[in-house]
Amino acid sequence: MPDVLVLVDHDGEHVNRTTYELLAAARRLGDPAAVVVGTPGTTARLAESLARHGATRTYAAESAEADGFLVTPAVGALELVAREAAPAAVLVSATTDGKEIAARLAARLDAGLLVDAVDLDSSGVVDQVVFGGAYTVRSQVTHGTPVITVRPGAFEPEEHPVTSVERTVSLPTVDPAASARVTARRAAPAGDRPALTEAGVVVSGGRGVGGADGFGVVEGLADALGGAVGASRAAVDAGYYPHQYQVGQTGKSVSPQLYIALGISGAIQHLAGMQTSRTIVAVNTDPEAPILALADYGVVGDLFAVAPQLTQEVAARRG
Structure with missing residues (x-):
């Protein structure tokens, strides 16, 4: 079965729940393949939990500057892997960053983009929320590799242990003049409640x-x-x-x-x-x-x- 690329959402130490949801969705289309973008060592910390949730392949796209720019490293990594692996689809969580990453990726790949999917079937047809939630439509990409953003919570995470194969990806160099740089980070106030x-x-x-x-x-x-x-x-x-x-x-x-x-x-x-x-x-x-x-x-x-x-x-x- 073809790979289905899933962009891993993480904090450097732990995989966020939305990624497990994407891996569950990806199994409907093919073999889930996780793309980890981060600083050196990130993939090693996340690999076990990704394999436990069904990632048959893990692409490690790591560099010292991966956390130094907004979204651009993730777009570059996904583009590189998508061109090499010819996946059945690319799934990204429909967060603020995720939607920007997906849109840029679709433009680079000259591919169709579906936003805010709440369900999908084995043929690649998705239920998509449109017009501010007024309608739910069924849509399908007819040109290029489908790039799909999936609404958080739309799928239930499922443990599906597999033996995962890791591949190293050379993260493309970011052009500082054309990318937004992260100059400082400040943790958001957090309590005991879930995100x-x-x-x-x-x-x-x-x-x-x-x-x-x-x-x-x-x-x-x-x-x-x-x-x-x-x-x-x-x-x-x-x-x-x-x-x-x-x-x-x-x-x-x-x-x-x-x-x-x-x-x-x-x-x-x-x-x-x-x-x-x-x-x-x-x-x-x-x-x-x-x-x-x-x-x-x-x-x-x-x-x-x-x-x-x-x-x-x-x-x-x-x-």
């Missing part, structure tokens, strides 16, 4: 939370469920919660097993970022709120009465 795009449970608050203090209710329920906290654009714009937690068309796209929306009306901008969640629960005082039409379970009521009761019940059952 928003990797969480199995997401609890989000909207304008109905009423203020920054109101997000304590959202955080309490998220912590009881072991989930991540999200926010609507309205809540972020109002200063209730930091921008990096925004869910929606101009924020992060998520597809958790459970999505709970507290005080979110359901503007199309927000729905575009979470409507592919497996189970959606919405709490809103307005019975006509659009999100209630999308939700699997809807509660018309005050979130400050409903959410604490739910938190207590979850804590009691877990205790």
Whole structure:
């Protein structure tokens, strides 16, 4: 079977969950092949976990300058491997960086690009979210090697242990004059909660939370469920919660097993970022709120009465 290239998303020490999702998706098209872009030694630290999740081949694209530029090294590595391996497809996570990498790669390969895939079959036909989430269409690349960005959470990671073969790739030299250089790094504030795009449970608050203090209710329920906290654009714009937690068309796209929306009306901008969640629960005082039409379970009521009761019940059952 042909290789299906998967760009590995990692922090230098650990593989991010979204990569395991891509490896599961890649098995539908061929043999998953992981492309690791990083500084020397990165592939050795990640190889075992990649093989455990089905990467039959690992391409190590390493150099001292790999972390010194934004996206350009990854584009160069994928282009080089794609031209040599003639893969059935290239899969990249549909993150902000991932979408830019995929677009640049498709342009270099003169290939078709599909963005925000939420499903795909063995023939390469994908379900794709378009027009801000208003429609889901079935699409297929008809020219060149398909380059596909896959929405985080769209596939469930699966352990599929294999014996992986490693190949070394000479990472192309980056032209500093034509690439954005990383001049400094600062770690984002992190707590004990899972990353928003990797969480199995997401609890989000909207304008109905009423203020920054109101997000304590959202955080309490998220912590009881072991989930991540999200926010609507309205809540972020109002200063209730930091921008990096925004869910929606101009924020992060998520597809958790459970999505709970507290005080979110359901503007199309927000729905575009979470409507592919497996189970959606919405709490809103307005019975006509659009999100209630999308939700699997809807509660018309005050979130400050409903959410604490739910938190207590979850804590009691877990205790």
